Amino acid sequence: MKKVITFLFFLISLGLQAQIQLKITDQITGLPLENVRVKADKTILRTNASGIVAFSGENLKITFALEGYETLEKTFSSGEFEVQLIPTVLNLSAVTVTAFESERPLLEQSAAVVTVSERDFSRFNEISPVNAFNQKAGVRIEERAPASYRVSIRGSSLRSPFGVRNVKVYWNEVPFTSPDGTTALNLLDLSNIRTSEIVKGPSGSIYGAGNGGAISLFSQPNLSENRISTDFLAGDFGLSRFRLGLSQQVGNGGIEASYVSQKSDGYREHSAVDRQVFQLGGYFHVSEKQEIRTQLLISDLDYQIPGALNADQLAANPRQARPGSINQNSSISQQSVLLSLGHLYRFSEKTSNNTTVYLNTNNFENPFILDYKKELGFGYGARTKFTHETKLGGKELRLIAGAEFQNAITDAQNFGNRAGKADTVRFADKLRTYQGFFFQQAELNLTEKLLVTLGLSENFSGYEIDRQIDAAGGRTGLQTRTFDPIVVPRVALNYRLNPFSSFYGSISSGFSPPTIDEVRTNEGSLNLDLEAEKGVNYEIGYRLGKEKFNLELIAYYLKLDETITTFTNANGVVLFRNAGSTDQKGIEASLDYAILRNASGFIKDFLVGTAYTGQFFTFIDYKKQTNDFSGNDLTGVPPHNVVSRLDIRTRPGIYLNFTHQFTEKIPLNDANTVFQESYDLVNLRAGWVKSLGNFDLELFAGVDNLLDESYSLGNDLNAFGGRFYQPAPSRNWYGGVKIGLNY
Template identity: 65%
Template sequence: MKKIFTLVFLCLSWAANAQIQLVFVDSQTQIPLSGVLVVGPDGKEQVSNESGVASFPDTEVLLFTFSLENYASILRKLGPGNHQIALTRAATNLSEITVTAFETERTLLEQSAAIALVSEQDFNRFNETSIVNAFNTKAGVRIEERAPASYRVSIRGSSLRAPFGVRNVKIYWNDVPFTAPDGTTPLNLLDLANIRTASVIKGPSGSIYGAGNGGVINLNSPAEVAGGRVSSEFMAGDFGLSRFRLGLAQQVGSGGFEASFVSQKSDGYRDHSAMDRKVFQLSGVFNPSEKQQIRTQLLISDLNYQIPGGLNADQLAEDPTQARPGSAAQNSSIDQQTIFGSLGQEYQFTENTSNTTTLYLSTTDFENPFILDYKKELGFSYGGRTKFEFNDQLLKKPIRIVLGAEAQGGITDAQNFGNRAGVADTIRFSDKLRASQFFLFAQAEWNLTDELLFTLGLSQNYSSFEIDRQVDASGGPLGVQKRTFDPILIPRVALNYRLGEYSSVYASLSNGFSPPTIDEVRTNEGSLNLDLEAEKGVNYEIGFRRGKGNFNVDLTAYYFKLEETITTFTNEQGVVLFQNAGATDQKGIEAAIDYGIIKSNSGFVRDLTIGTAYTGQFFEFVDYQKRENDFSGNDLTGVPQTTLVTRLDLRTSMGIYANITHQYVSEIPLNDANTVYQDPFDLVNVRLGWAKRLGAQWDLEAFVGVDNLLDEVYSLGNDLNPFGGRFYQPAPAENWYGGIKLAFNY
């Protein structure tokens, strides 16, 4: 009856062309939608009636915003006449959620890989000072923060060789390679304001993305501008935390730009753990023609944070807030300034042929006084990525072919000094470092049947680095030493079978490799370990997904066999060194379940969702001999066997919301001998808030939250195999925060 009434209404109102008539329908069912909030440029508001109808007595083209609970808001210019507006329901199940991975855009049910999506809602469930909590709600993903802004990323236990920094994981930011040519990633340069969503491809992905056995993280903050918006936010919390953000978005023609500035400071939970970061980002999107789109971005980041250092068990029990003796006196810290710029183009040659190309330049000034030394580096890097996509048919079945290449290079002046009370002393050694990596990739996706998708990918990879030693105070040899790794082919084969409209199964076989970084070859005391080999592995994986209505299930089982595993050890001077340690067997299970108990456009409770993510990692060393010790059969260092995360989200018609998260992490072996463990711990984080649109143009949100509600004593990133038993990097105790966000839309 509603459809008939709407049709009659449109016919009767056809003559009334001196006004703007709107009818709102669901884009899939075409059922009229009541309760749609329509806001005009003069602030006038209307709500669509039971037939989905709203009207404005205007005779000129106006800019409207349309919003409804559980639907994507849209902005549109409309003139006098009758208009049907189709609103798209926000994706709530796996058959609707579209994700880009392995250079293909498909729904999650059609993807033949283990993929975790981190949405803007996931980030906003926590205090928004870092990416850690949001990523750690996902099965198989763990980001550690040993000190504020000191990140370590682990995808399926891939951080074994990363005593500090981000390694063995490839990271892209808005389709631009953000991982440096030497394999490290300065993830801490980005504020959460520079990231809106992220997708994590778990396991080796070298057939498309090159080096990195852990996987790939695609960070996105696209400049999607409609109209104009000025926004600001402020947050404060325990341990001297303060964060301020100012943002501007402006539509220009069919494109536009966004700019933001963020300043974040904290005194830190521990002594000598303060952090100060300022980030400016400018991004733009322009459409010279219907076939061409140009995207550009500029990032300027100024980061300084102190390094409190690891504690032994006695120091931890005495006072977890203390710093390692000597850290403050030597000003152990990181001071880093970076400018990163990129330019990208998407061009549609024909309906079935397109190209996407991005280029970037980056420069970094880096200083790192440490207890044992003082490092200074000035680096410059460059690179780009291009891909051609072809859509056609083979034997009357759709086929998509992707061909592309990625290249990166970097030059760094690196000097190592003595450290005299936090000031650089006499030079110890000085090097000019060069790193390069290049790979070609190809992939074909062929729909063998309507239900069966076959994927074959292959890349050819080249990498090398060069160390030109110009000064060595110890009298060691000077000159150039170069390491070029043998070209390596990385294949991937995958199948995806649709069991029905709402479920699918997939299987994949993929290879991976990860050469050592320059920091692993060139250590702080000046020695060069040019014999360090690249890790190589093969991953077998099967998965099942089902998403219907408000109930989603995602299950994965995998077996990763890694050869030439790189592990760490510490000499008597406390210098971290690296070695190849035989092989590891890594068997794992990942499960994610989400259930929308209530999804409603009416009533007091609009959204009530519960979700859980289970990670089971059964990893062990194989054939691992370290000096006189045989660690074969031991659990992999730094990897918890069980992680269980449970989430509860509530949102009401008044704008009040609540986000509650519980995370359980089992014991973690902290040395290769498995004689020292971190105890299991439970984390509870809570955020409560109120968010509402005020009038036609203002958005307001106020919130308060608490992290580590149970006041657990734990480390969010331990030191592995350290000298002197300094395993522990205590994380903050119970801490509170609160803030406000305000935005003006024009």
Template identity: 85%
Template sequence: MKKIFFFLFCLISLVAQAQIQVRVVDQITGLPLENVRVRAEEGTIQRTNASGTVVFPGDKLRISFTLEGYESLEKLFGSGENEVKLTPAVMNLGAVTVTAFESERPLLQQSAAVVQVTERDFGRFNEISPVNAFNQKAGVRIEERAPASYRVSIRGSSLRSPFGVRNVKVYWNEVPFTAPDGTTALNLLDLANIRSSEVVKGPSGSIYGAGNGGAISLFSQPNISGNRVSADFLAGDFGLSKYRLSLSQQVGDGGIEASFVSQKSDGYREHSAVDRQVFQLGGFFPVSDKQEIRTQLLVSDLDYQIPGALNADQLAADPTQARPGSVAQNSSISQQALLLSLGHLYRFSEKASNNTTVYLNTNDFENPFILDYKKELGFGYGLRTKFIYDGKLAGKSFRLVAGGEYQNSLTNAQNFGNREGVADTVRFADKLRAYQGFLFQQAEWNLTEELLFTLGLSENFSGYEIDRQIDASGGATGLQKRTFDPEIVPRVALNYRLNSFSSVYGSVSGGFSPPTIDEVRTNEGSVNLDLEAEKGTNFELGYRLGKEKINLELIAYYLKLDQTITTYTNENGVVLFRNAGSTDQKGIEASVDYALLRNGLGFFKDLLLGTAYTGQFFTFNDYQKQDNDFSGNDLTGVPPNNLVSRLDIRSRPGIYLNLTHQFTDEIPLNDANTVYQDAYNLVNLRFGWVKNLGQWDLELFAGVDNLLDESYSLGNDLNAFGGRYYQPAPTRNWYGGVKLGWNY
């Protein structure tokens, strides 16, 4: 009996003393990683020591690892000694997984042009807009005609976008953020509402519906791994100020996250102030092993002034001035919006699942302009659902994705006269309805271990209704409709893995992009129902390499676009649209990232170099209007060459420096190619100090934009009447700020 008691005592003592020891190292160098945030499932948080080690009591724990500059990791550990290898976020393409085309595969296995923009990219700049972070990626360009007035171009797709975002499908946390009429109010989001993003370049209709310009998925849904309170503050030239407050709170295996951000500036030019407040509340709730629920609430209040475009003489005299009439008429935009979504994931088995998201939104929009005053009050709703099956076909891995998306919006739109910034008598009023939907199917089949075959297809339908209630000019009232015939959009692709660190791919994909209501129903009251949808076919080849210290990507493509929609302005400055026959769009994209030093043991910890080249050789193939034949001319608004170079330095004490140089070639500003914007060089610099103080994280930073003090326009008006092409961008300007976080 004594022996039995002694055995039990020893067993209890051993269990009580069981420990889990984890050593964290860099996957590439094998060197230990210090100051990694390590969190056990019961809530205990530790930081790795100089040897990269942490110790937890127990015999089995699920532990997560987070370190800035590395991919996060979560894993189950048993007692004893364990080792974890963290993957550098900017290296090793084989370990970087993207969700584009619902494939959830490493980038090396993707058979499409997909690029990631992460928090690390945003943190290289001033974090007041997405412009600089996206513009360092090959084939992607965001223009900012005025503060908070964005225009997104993926492979030159901003041709038909005089303002706003068109011909690019945008998703936010799997919710279609693009309205059913094809426009996207990207400026309603702050960077605080975006943790990371994926950009699909080129026609992507097999999964994302109508569009030739590509798709952007923005993510900010909470992935709670602990409790945290943080606050940021930033100030800069031209009256810039911004602050953010956020809270993350774990609730069971899920949690909630809330943030509020306020940004204001006076602007570089006269009448270019911005005032934006955004509140976001998100929740993640695992109901069981089979079910997860995600919720999102976004409330945005945006006001910004529109200085307007200048001609060459006005630009030379004073680039800070507003267009005559803009101030007197209070040319500006005021927009309040609400978005509410509910997502549900259900796993039928290890092989099959469904993910469905439903949403509703409201939009209150006012736009006094020099010539008129527009008011819109809208309501919309929609859903997106997808089924995924992972199995075997002929003994090879097989994934089948099928689903659908539907959107509907209802808007009361009124256009008034503008009497010194106040709405005057009504000119015309409409009840608008826009809708679009599509079904999609995609099969991915590993024909061999090296060869992946993808076949995608979508069936698209869309239309809009314009019910004119009032026309003060005496024009006809009543309902006008436009329904676009159902379009089948295919995508066929192959990816061949040459070895464990390189691959090649090829794809052929179709695109279909109907005109938006804003392109058909203009501010002057005319309705152009003859405007046709753009149709495109894209051929693409790509090569990727990701090995140890270097990433390399080379892409060549050819997009044949029919019924290309272009813009022009009349003598009153009203933007109108027309079909321009066909265009040939040939392009080259090259990106290289190289680590001269990664996780070094000396003063310098990281030394990273990167460059991205975009060559866009776009021409009008068949474009004749009246007596003008523009066939063979360069495509309006598209720079033929763009080169971005990056240098990132980080030291052991926490001091860092980010330097970016961007060269943009001359840009044709009219279809006749008689007016160009000059080429320019843009240099941005940010430096700072990051320090962990136990449960506290501290960052101090400062920076300068347009270091060379270049004169340029970041978003010109195309084919502008009276030569009003230019929207001058800010000269050299400074900023600085502080970030503070408490992990509890």
């Protein structure tokens, strides 16, 4: 009898044991999703053909992951629930961005903001961000040589003979752009960039200097599960890339580490690249009120500079280096360390503060045909933001206020270059650059549909150049340039027409002081009279986001005064000057359509999209000696660019990504007498993705420049001796494997 009673109690306990039963479906189709990886504590299960999975227990934090869908984490009590996963390509009404320090759905943003997702990056060869960014309207990254980037947002690369200027870049909320206005984007591997948000046009009311816009790069770890992963890629021109990654939960937070080594011989002579990047990040949930974030980035980059060719050299052999580049070992070696600490504190449900501080060091060495440059730098900075939500007359009001400050100190020396070795010192400087601003913003919901934004920043910046040595007999001693404080306002409206469409308009100011490389040139002169560019941007836009159809239309007019342009002297040294003003009128249109989305069919996704960029930019009142270039097209800007995409993903895991980009001819000098001819660039990637228990496997292969076009992805502008062209690689193939283990 005792055994019977014991058995009955056992059965009753089984019946009373709390259970969580989940049915996972596609948010768009409502169809069940099979093989979703569902993790609760240390238990990992997969959904069956009906999308169902069950756990014993209650109040469990459960994570859902499936290729092609956003990762989701929720807490469940006992019972039966339906969970909808969001496809990674979805309508605009479901996309939330943090642009202008205000987290809102994209349809409520009153600015031109574009997102670049992990899926965008993985459509191409994952050795650089170039192709992923270039599929977005109004955005263009040029690559004059491997790892030598030039970012252009709405034609902002005019004054960038090399490097990234006139665009403010943040990495994990850290100001990645130096206080002198330059950005070493090539120090980051693509594994350090999971997603990105790009604000197009002047955004100084929140982000400070930069008429082109602002780019926020994010690599925050996915700490919903413990994971070890590795990638290997190989391709033409001696390309190889290896990555090893680890993410580990620690309490309610965790750490993530990755190491990447990428090497290539390059398409052209003397264009090899060797980059190694180590990243260590941590996220710690201290309490319901506090979160702490840490980042350590160590980057070691070496790349050769083949140099630009003239038309005859290009026709004879596009793979050759510029004469002298090899003998002089024209190249860049750069080692950098960045350490940051972020702290989020919630005073209440309505009020919070987010502060990030950083330190960085930089060792830079650049032998060039004409000289040899060495720099050793140290910098620090901070950005803080307070957010408070309240009501004004019964209407919702969000107030944002904060500040940012950066300071950098550099020992810079320029030598003669004798066969690739530093020779006699020509001049040496101790440099200090600083930049800071305060910002305030108010967002008021005048009605349920109308959002009004008023923003303002107060900016200050300057340089100190303490010349220690000048072998040419020039002036030594301290020379300074302090720019007058600049107030940058912004006014914007967003009107929600209905749940899936909106209209916005904005007027925003911007400014961009000259960088230290524009003030302090390679031949030793100091152009302290160079003025900051100042612009006013007028913009309107319309967005439509439905389940299978996205449309965005934008028109803008930017009036830019004191435009900084480049020219090259007889010795080939790039110099800078203010060139009157420019009129910049533009149109941007993006369309995405899901022809087929079927969670249970053979073809799960069939997506097409296109992005058009029209840039009708001209000089105004631009005279250079006896030449009058007023009315000419702006140098280095293609008037038309069209990108078309086709993506197919199947139930067995096979996928195909096809991209076609047409770029209209580009004027390469201010006189508009030399052009880069128009070109069609076609890229293709195919692969197979499979989840095998706790293992994830991906095999992939692709081809860049399928049509074998002859083109330059980044040209030298107003080049002396006709050396305009930096030939891009011909048709090239690559392939690789990705392996991940969840434990």
